[in-house]
Amino acid sequence: MVSQCKLKCTSKFNDEEKQLIFSKLYNGKPKNAEDTFLQDLMETKAIVRRRKRVADGDELNAKPRTAHFQYFVQKIEEQVPVCKQAFLNLYAISHFRVQRLNMLLSKGESPKDMRGKHNTRPTSVTAETRTKMQMHIDSFPYKISHYGERH
Numbered sequence: 264m265v266s267q268c269k270l271k272c273t274s275k276f277n278d279e280e281k282q283l284i285f286s287k288l289y290n291g292k293p294k295n296a297e298d299t300f301l302q303d304l305m306e307t308k309a310i311v312r313r314r315k316r317v318a319d320g321d322e323l324n325a326k327p328r329t330a331h332f333q334y335f336v337q338k339i340e341e342q343v344p345v346c347k348q349a350f351l352n353l354y355a356i357s358h359f360r361v362q363r364l365n366m367l368l369s370k371g372e373s374p375k376d377m378r379g380k381h382n383t384r385p386t387s388v389t390a391e392t393r394t395k396m397q398m399h400i401d402s403f404p405y406k407i408s409h410y411g412e413r414h
């Protein structure tokens with residue numbers, strides 16, 4: 264349904280291999296385990312990963328904040344690099360799902376972690392703290408700040 268890429272990544276694999284790649288993901292594992300599996304097949308150069316550190320050192324220094332993702336598919340023993348298009352095709356997953364995993368990967372989080380930390384998310388703590396601070400500031404007597412600004 265999606266057209267092949269210029270590099271013809273999907274033509275690197277025969278039908279049997281495609282079936283194998285596909286079944287490695289869909290083997291009855293829970294959804295969050297699928298996501299973890301997929302995330303393990305992604306790499307971003309925005310964060311330093313030990314096994315690629317030496318090879319990509321120069322590129323990391325040049326563009327530390329650029330989120331560039333590399334995708335792999337899992338064959339029996341080796342991981343084969345493919346483009347995003349092929350990654351989506353071979354695993355029959357949505358662009359949206361990959362985007363979410365990309366985002367988590369950039370932050371150094373795994374899909375599993377996110378579930379566990381749901382109730383203590385930093386954003387909600389920040390919002391609560393901000394409200395408390397606002398209340399605290401509002402409770403200051405008006406005259407103090409007014410007096411300070413005059414001089």
Ligand SMILES: [Zn+2]
Pocket residue numbers: 268269270271272273345346347348349
């Ligand atoms: Zn490709």
